[in-house]
Amino acid sequence: MDDSAAPETQIEIETHRSVHAIGQAAWDACACPEAEDGGAPRDPFTTFRFLAALEDSGSVGPGTGWQPHYLSAKLAGKTIAVAPMYAKGHSQGEYIFDHSWAHAYERAGGRYYPKLQITVPFTPASGRRLLAKPGFESEGQSALIQGAVQVAAQNKLSSLHITFCTEDEQNAMNQMGLLARRTQQFHWVNDGYTDFEAFLADLSSRKRKTIRKERARANAFGGVIHMLTGDDIQPEHWDAFWAFYQDTGARKWGTPYLTRQFFDIAQETMRDDMLLVLAEREGRYVAGALNFIGRDVLFGRYWGCVEHHDCLHFELCYYRAIEAAIGRGLDRVEAGAQGEHKLARGYMPAPTYSAHWIGDEGFAKAVEDYLVSEARAVDQEIEILTEYGPFRRADVQEHD
Known part of the structure; x- marks a missing residue:
């Protein structure tokens, strides 16, 4: 895979085969700046220590179908944003299911795998996926997505998926042309x-x-x-x-x-x-x-x-x-x-969010139509499930 992407204005995008190549200080300054006070990070799964544990233990890497290609964005030589990105040889361990997409694409003669995935492996927990240092959120996130799309396009990969991202990230990526998907968990x-x-x-x-x-x-x-x-x-x-x-x-x-x-x-x-x-x-x-x-x-x-x-x-x-x-x-x-x-x-x-880039325009349109219908069904399911929740109604007096 070609692991290069052209810089966006003054921002340089790189991919790395190991999170150690970026380094703990640079990664965590983007992933969990709130933990500098010694407290817990908002999201333990995007910290350097969690991703390094996956890599160093062989849970990701050769033979797993999860090949690391961590993204970094640098401005004037300093890292301003990072993202946990992987080349995927299957759709296992993601929890945002695209198996039907893969089958349809391959039945039409395409090659769905490998694909790119920005996520935390084996972890259906929502959180930031485009990890930018405070003060660099807009340009850092934009550079990461443009860089990831460019890596996918240059290598003629079928797709890029950013899963369990925040709603704000999804909205920003949707404005950049990526498809929005909404699912739900409890x-x-x-x-x-x-x-x-x-x-x-x-x-x-x-x-x-x-x-x-x-x-x-x-x-x-x-x-x-x-x-x-x-x-x-x-x-x-x-x-x-x-x-x-x-x-x-x-x-x-x-x-x-x-x-x-x-x-x-x-x-x-x-x-x-x-x-x-x-x-x-x-x-x-x-x-x-x-x-x-x-x-x-x-x-x-x-x-x-x-x-x-x-x-x-x-x-x-x-x-x-x-x-x-x-x-x-x-x-x-x-x-x-x-x-x-x-x-x-x-x-x-509760709703969960992801964003998707599909290289083939015709297939992208078919996926987009599917996602519109799926979103309506998810919203309806959330509404029905909420109605059947265990909480008592405010207008009903009950006693044990």
Whole structure:
């Protein structure tokens, strides 16, 4: 692949096979300038340490279908913007599904793969994808997109996809000619709750009773639940969680996306960014859920178990996450992709955004028409799901 792109005015665009070529200081100055005070980044997934852990562990790179081509934009020799970009040999691990696009394109005689993807691998969490230093947002974002499109066009690639971006980024890219796509997932929103019971008080009586029963059944599994972060997470905890992750990955994707080494590296560089919830029974860890901690959001990522216990999945993944978010004063919990079962547990539908460049004009027009219809369906689904949410109506008085 030709990894060059012509500079836009005085801004120089480069692609890099390793995030280490850009460097942690330059990357994080664009990705998480708010963390310079020592606090948590808004988005732990776009930090240098997370992307480097993926790369250094072999979770991305040769043989994975995720080949790094990180973008940087420089002005007067100084990095003003970066983006996590990958050449993709498949559509796995993205959670914004374009398999039908690929099949249609290839049935028409085209070659859909490789394509370019600006995203965080294996991570359906919304956040900035065009990472610009404060003060350089407009020119940095514009340069990154123009550069990425140029790399795709020069290499005769079928498409460029920017997934789980912010709504503002999508709007800016749409104005630049990229196609806008809207999908949805489920988020729990903290309405200033002081504890879990305060959250339950906002639910209808029936839903409130259901959740209390589920929590009682889950906590009667015959063991204890540990909430671990930072130095409290020990190697034996990762050994247990790796077994859970392998089981879930084998059933969902055929092969787990992350390597075992990823968790060891993450323990070294990101242990304060993670909340590991483990269920222990008779001296053995039987189930677990892994969350990542942002400045305002708790991101639920992985779950697995080696024993089935009634409602334990709901307890570890959803209810303990809500308690942790309330305790930390976080604004919301993002519980990952899909799962309408989250609705009954207080996780409401929320839109997610992506943008797409298609090289073939005819195919681009067909995709555009599809996206218009899809957006209407997504909006209708969000409206219907919201109506069926568990929260009580303001005009209805209820008692337990």
